[in-house]
Amino acid sequence: MSRRVVARAYGGPEVLAVVDAEAVNPAPGEVVIEVRAIGVNPIDYKLYSGACGADPDVLPMGLGSEAAGIVGEVGDSAAGPVGPISVGDEVIVYPVSESYADRLVVSGDSVIPKPASLPWNEAAGLLAVGATAVDTLDTANVGTGDLLLVHGASGGVGSFVVQLGRARGATIIGTARPEHHDYVRSLGATPVSYGAGLDDRVRVLAPDGVDAVIDTAGSDEAIDVSVDLVRDRSRLVTTVPGPRPAEAGFRIVGALGPEGMEPRKRARVFLVDLAGNGDVRVRVARTYALTEAARAHADLRKPHAAGKFILLP
Ligand SMILES: NC(=O)c1ccc[n+]([C@@H]2O[C@H](COP(=O)([O-])OP(=O)(O)OC[C@H]3O[C@@H](n4cnc5c(N)ncnc54)[C@H](OP(=O)(O)O)[C@@H]3O)[C@@H](O)[C@H]2O)c1
Known part of the structure; x- marks a missing residue:
């Protein structure tokens, strides 16, 4: 049994x-x-x-x-x-x-x-969070020199978006509760608190906006701030499906996407190697x-x- x-x-x-x-x-x-x-x-x-x-x-x-x-x-x-x-x-x-x-x-x-x-x-x-993070970074085409905003940077998926995004050469602003700012900083992002005034706090760090956004929070605030700050709306990506992100032009990663789970399966060996070597936590x-x-x-x-x-x- x-x-x-x-x-x-x-x-x-x-x-x-x-x-x-x-x-x-x-x-x-x-x-x-x-x-x-x-x-x-x-x-x-x-x-x-x-x-x-x-x-x-x-x-x-x-x-x-x-x-x-x-x-x-x-x-x-x-x-x-x-x-x-x-x-x-x-x-x-x-x-x-x-x-x-x-x-x-x-x-x-x-x-x-x-x-x-x-x-x-x-x-x-x-692997569930790590492979999802790879999927989001690929979908947003994140690479060297990008300024990336991550909503939920202290979360399972967000913490991997930050670590892997840094390794790709991106500079990252990550939202989190104040209690998690030290953790977000330790992953390699500049933390900001979510909640009223988020747009202004990110603007202080990114006066000209950001190149791409990866949202793992799914809140109305995250959607609105992202649309306002991103320079190219084809680089808005979320892990949280819903009518609002779809209407705002977000690309939604998930098993129902055009390639299904294949991008995540492809990421597995790479992620396990990184974790085994201590290159991601x-x-x-x-x-x-x-x-x-x-x-x-x-x-x-x-x-x-x-x-x-x-x-x-
Ligand atoms: N589409 C897919 O294939 C796929 C795959 C994996 C996950 N997901 C979805 O992605 C989401 C995140 O998953 P996860 O595993 O990373 O969850 P998690 O570990 O629970 O993390 C959630 C994060 O959201 C943050 N958060 C909570 N309220 C927020 C708000 N109002 N504004 C901004 N951030 C807020 C939390 O930050 P603090 O703790 O600092 O407050 C936390 O870092 C879930 O909805 C999950 O279902 C989708």
Whole structure:
């Protein structure tokens, strides 16, 4: 048997339950993962909140898109994107479905070797935010000499946009709560507080506006300020879908984009190498037992310490 977390209904964190599931053998091309750590992301609760639509046919709904663990079994002809997979390998799996579990059966295509230098918790929280950040930077065409505004620079995605954007040679202004300014500065951006007067505070640092904007906040304020400050509206990018950013001309990255998950899959090995070498940092804010997933989601929906939330089976 294995244990997994499911949403039994649409609603708040109270609809989550830990259930037992029959252990399934891997089919050809599949791999069994004994899970050590699971990354928590806002989409995990958005999907059962009803914010993305509600389809009773998908209940009970498994949650989660990333994890790290040890290969327990290898199905016939299963191979990873970077080579063979063996029992006992330490790996990261992304993108996968229903990763809130202590045992997963995943496609070999989602299995990336974990560097020994990368702790389990950081490995589990790396790829969903890191690959999204690469997608946003590519979509905004960020490179040397750009002045980039990042909304939500202390967040999971934003912290990677800052680190990777700096490595591309961009200068970055990042919005965050005052408590997170030192963290944003340590990542390589100049912090500014969001809230009333944001436009003026950014103007002090960017009198001629900015070259590009990456928004991970999705607030009306972030949209309005971005439209006002950017010199070329084709370089407005957001991770938060909605009618307002679409009307304002933002490009929205996501699985429903023209290339689907392919840009993110392509970014995985690069990101794992960077993290293994210590060239990017995954900050872990809190860990929870798998059985505490509901509490983790309740906390993630409130203002919280900067960094990833991780579930431990
Ligand atoms: N489209 C996609 O494929 C995709 C992929 C990944 C994520 N996302 C979405 O992107 C968003 C960010 O994800 P995440 O994992 O980075 O979340 P996160 O780690 O919770 O970070 C959220 C950030 O938003 C900031 N924030 C909160 N209220 C704000 C406001 N009013 N104005 C400006 N910033 C504000 C927070 O800053 P402080 O903590 O400093 O207050 C925090 O840094 C979520 O909506 C998520 O669903 C989309």
